[in-house]
Amino acid sequence: MRNIRDPKEEFIVSDCNVKIGNVTLKNRLIAAPMAGISDRPFRALCCQMGAAMAVSEMLLANTDIWHTDKSALRMVSKDEEYIRAVQIVGSDPQEMALAAKLNELNGAQLIDINMGCPAKKVNKKLAGSALLQYPKLVEKILSAVVKSVNVPVTLKIRTGWDKANRNYLDIANIAQDCGIAALTIHGRTKACLFGGEAEYESIRQVKEHIHIPVIANGDITSPQKAKAVLDYTGADALMIGRAAHGNPWIFEQIAHYLQHGIVLQQKTLKQKAPLIMQHVGALHALYGEYKGLRIARKHISWYLKGYTDGEYFRRLFNAIDHADEQFIALEAFFNKLN
Structure with missing residues (x-):
């Protein structure tokens, strides 16, 4: 497999709109659905920072459990400002169809089907990448x-169950024949989990064999890498997941680079502070104080990773049990920055 490396030579490629059925994306960047991460506050933040669309964390197709707070908070709402894309996961065709219809009635503008999750608890139910x-x-x-x-209905897959059983081209053809509007490929097998390098050659082959939009996913961690992956695979768009943990600004950086060929200067932590505070406030508002402040802890850990005194502050922050005190602590920390 040919390696994809950050290019140092001038390119230039302009940004463009991408159409997925009747949904038009303003650029080629999509925030990936991530369990426990891609809630409403995080999706809004990614779109605010330049993602054309942010897909919801996967929602189980079993509608019997939708009455729970956990499921209710994962659903989209008609008052959301950005494209409302919902990912569903399951293995029963009629159950999946019902889940899709109910989400459409609830305001979803796009349904994404998860056949890429490698988690054991999902796979043992014959869902996800299984x-x-x-x-x-x-x-x-x-x-x-x-x-x-x-x-529009889209599909997210991996390249196969394991390296001896890669069947991404067969699945891609099935998807196209069934009327899937776009196909996202995480360039790894289920067995690879998140290890090794993403298989960009596999994504390239799919793009050469089908005519619906292809979205490349896996190891897209910088503007230069994003450009290299687009060039090599010919993909229509990119889906970015783990690289956005604590760094929703990556969408702004990639969008600017694709359009202008210039890497934006990294924001300082002090410049990031207002958006971080906004995120924490949105988490408290959505989940309430008890759950909201606990979810905020992992995001703050990501935001402060690698910064001086970040680890020390993280330990103090994780001991706070009141929402108001989280804001006081964050303000004090940011005010001390040069």
């Missing part, structure tokens, strides 16, 4: 979901 082993079931699920809604 489905890649059963192409006929994949076809039944995709057909049922596409027929159930009037909004």
